[in-house]
Amino acid sequence: MAVGFIGLGQMGAPMAARLAGRGLVVYDARPEAMTPLVGVGARAARSVADVAAHAELVSVMVRDDAQVREVGEEVLASAQPGTVLAIHSTIRAETAEDLAERALRYDIHVVDAPVSGGSAGAGAGTLAVMVGGTQEAFDRCREPFGTWADLVLRMGPVGAGTRAKLARNLLHYVAYTAAAEAQRLAEAAGVPLRELGRVVRHTDAITGGPGMLMLRDTTAPLKPDDDLYDTLRHVRDLGEKDLALALELADELDVDLPLTRLAREKLSPELGLPDASD
Secondary structure: OOOOEEEEOOOHHHHHHHHOOOEEEEEEEHHHHHHHHHOOEEEEEOOHHHHHHOOEEEEEOOOHHHHHHHHHHOOOOOOOOOEEEEEEEOHHEEEEEHHHHHHHHHEEEEEEEEEEEEHHHHHHHOOEEEEEEOOHHHHHHHHHHHHHHHEEEEEEEOHHHHHHHHHHHHHHHHHHHHHHHHHHHHOOOOOHHHHHHHHHHHHHHOOOOHHHHOOOOOOOOOOOOOOOOHHHHHHHHHHHHHHHHHHHHHHHOOOOOHHHHHHHHHHHHOOOOOOOOO
């Protein structure tokens, strides 16, 4: 399967490099970005249209919705019927859906396939990719995606991959905010931040961090006979106690922790459980 790759930035370049030897055709608006890929056997295209005309799978990793729309329209105008256009950028789901609708008249498949794992994962070939599209298109993409990802999942129809990525990133960045609150509390209490950071990274590697609690198929309230009920009730009881203690310390040190207060209020219902007092 001849593969084209458009957008050779921090993520796109290492992803494309792992496709070398597959008739890889690459394009970036910056000619110098293509040079390292040419060095490992890729062909530098003259344009987006040149990539689309010579690839059965066209991967796109550009900056935003506007660039995805621009590149996507050029691909649709130049690609052969049966081509798969894969959008790896984090965009609005509607952008991918609109392109997929337009692609029908050209007999071209569109998948939204955003990735998670950062530049380190791209370099190591260990990304996770969340694919939205038809089963047929997914089956054609799965093997080439597997050269730069070690977790390739179909999340549903076009748009589902992007919606999954937004949910995943919500957890990522809210956790950053929580980490900042934890640092402010620790700093006010005289705790060395770098040492605390080592503890967090060490124990998250053991427990899986917040993702270890994503065990449920639904966010509906849990019934007492659910297999997870006792486990999550234990988590709830420990969490409410520890968050209350953290807030007591914050009050003593005059540190404002708004996200922590909200987490204390929301922990039970977000775990699908009644309040501990009920």
